[in-house]
Amino acid sequence: MPILSSGLINSMDQLFVEALGEMREFMGRDVTIVNNTKINCPNCLLSYTEQESAGIYSPDDPYPSDVPGPIPFSGGFCPVCKNTGWYVIKNQENIKALISWASPGDRQYMEAGIIEPWDVSIQVSIDDADKVKNADEIYVDGQKVEFLNLRKEGLKTLAGATIELRKI
Ligand SMILES: [Zn+2]
16 A cells, blocks of 8 residues: 555645644533442441441441542441442543534434434544443533444544434
8 A cells, every 4th residue: 555655645644633633622522421330338338148238337448539428327227328238439531522413404314314313423532432432421512322333434543533422
């Protein structure tokens, strides 16, 4: 592939990558991704089956800073885990993206074809693409959406990825 490997094309690719990066920076908005980590409740003792709380106050030491508490309690009900025995820590991250919501006309066209209808398409950097794909929760402009499809095509492979998402 002598043409593709030439210095001229490579520098054009580089310009394309930089231009798209700048567009994301100046015209993009934040897409919020959330990843959930489930941990044993640090505020109470687990039951012997370890499937639920034993309802006994027993704070971990050190106590994790990203969980409310420690909250002393009596009466058999842990206020941190509501006696489930576990707690979900939500790790949130914002990612810059060029966001395009499908218009009603687009949607009609998509439903007439064989492509699965999507509600919003976002263009992100390659580094962020898998983060969005693997996130537990995705929010675009405050709307919760789910992952449908990830496209890395041609020159875009260098500069970013287009991800199609659907409202939930
Ligand atoms: Zn608990």
